[in-house]
Amino acid sequence: MLFNGSIPENIHFGRKCRHLWKNFLIPGKVLLVCGRHSVPILQAETAALEQECKIVTVSGELPLSEIEAILNSVKNDGFTNIVGWGGGSAMDGAKALAALITAPLPAAEYFYCRAELPKRECRLILIPTTAGTGAEITANAVICDHATNIKQSLRGPGMTADAALVDPELLEAAPEKVTVSAAFDALTQALESFTSARSTALTRSIAATAAALILQNLESAVCHQTPAAFDALARGSMLTGIAFASSGLGAVHGLAHPLGSLLSIPHGKCCAILLLPVLKRNSAADPELFTALAQECGYSSAEALFAEISVLQKKFDIPQNFKKYGLTPADYDFIVKNCRSGSMKCNRKFYSDDDIRELFGELA
Ligand SMILES: [Fe+2]
Structure with missing residues (x-):
């Protein structure tokens, strides 16, 4: 065995390749997950897009409470595409939301491994803005429950992105x-x-x-x-x-x-x-x-x-x-x-x- 893991089917690398994210969308609504500094960039990126978009932000070290709050606000809105744009927390947030958006139980049930995640149904696209976590590639999301100080990975089928777009130009603003x-x-x-x-x-x-x-x-x-x-x-x-x-x-x-x-x-x-x-x-x-x-x-x-x-x-x-x-x-x-x-x-x-x-x- 030389390789035993799951990586995105589409990996693009190069300057300006971030703009390819729209090519991977499927019809329907788009939920974009980012850090607060990326909001104006995503507003510009989505300005001419005909599909309905919503931008949500997450904090560093990705609190479980934030994932739960976002899920409560978007769960029944029928998003078919989730895009993570940012550092590890933004991409892990997108992965977690993609995995949990159709899950019947509260997020904590899956975080503490008391239930198995359902199969992901939406499209998942990840664009890193830092060179650190490799989260655009991996099939887990690191989340921290501040109520218990437990930090661990949420894992499940379908947490691998459909597309990872690694654009070094994005790193230069950090x-x-x-x-x-x-x-x-x-x-x-x-x-x-x-x-x-x-x-x-x-x-x-x-x-x-x-x-x-x-x-x-x-x-x-x-x-x-x-x-x-x-x-x-x-x-x-x-x-x-x-x-x-x-x-x-x-x-x-x-x-x-x-x-x-x-x-x-x-x-x-x-x-x-x-x-x-x-x-x-x-x-x-x-x-x-x-x-x-x-x-x-x-x-x-x-x-x-x-x-x-x-x-x-x-x-x-x-x-x-x-x-x-x-x-x-x-x-x-x-x-x-x-x-x-x-x-x-x-x-x-x-x-x-x-x-x-x-x-x-x-x-x-
Ligand atoms: Fe790490």
Whole structure:
């Protein structure tokens, strides 16, 4: 088996390809899901469209309460097309709404896996504006229930988009801190995909290409606004999505979800801080694998790869620990209890509850 996952049937990559979204619409109403900054852009995009359109916005880290509120307002309106335009939350919001819009039960029933999602009936089109989550490719939506601090994926048949349109031009409008955070998320995904227990020769090749693109182009994109560097970041992020749609991720993502939801740390920042402490532990447990990873990414050794990541972290002021977010030993039980996700199971090194407490002891 070389690939075992679901990815969009149509993937377009290139400058201006965002405008192709109208070509994938089916007759009927169009629901557009975006972050609030994208509203004027979508108003312009839809101005000449003859189909009836409605634009709804979602917040970062995608609260379950927002999905429920949007569903209540649109569920009986007969939308046949859902378009996600934005960062991971907007695209995950579109995926969740597409899956839930015909579901008979409240969203929480599906979020907590007490019911199976029905088959999706509407068209789903995704357009990323950051190079980070790879959410335009993957078949799940990461949602946070602020009432319980549980952050996990909604999964089900038909959550894969019909079309993903990856247009690097859209990345250029993002603030520097968004580009950096997103890139560290994508880099983490690439490195975790390569080393995942479910990786294959094909997914490792895709993941290493993605990691190299991100490592080599983040500085040029952020510091020099080089169009070619934005192209490379967009390509790298898209490739991570393709790789981990099959391979799954690892302990950084397993730990980042409960930690991020508990202390309200943005996902990319959470991954960026956890990345090296986790990678170094994983590497000590399997030096050969991490040497292969480093060499596939163009570095002589795992230590050289880690040094490069460390240089980027310092350049972009990534904190070394979670002190400023208020992490204390009182938080460890929640993290330990809620980290045993599919991502954690893909990590080749097993982390016992004590290992996790010890790791966070160094980062608190
Ligand atoms: Fe991620």
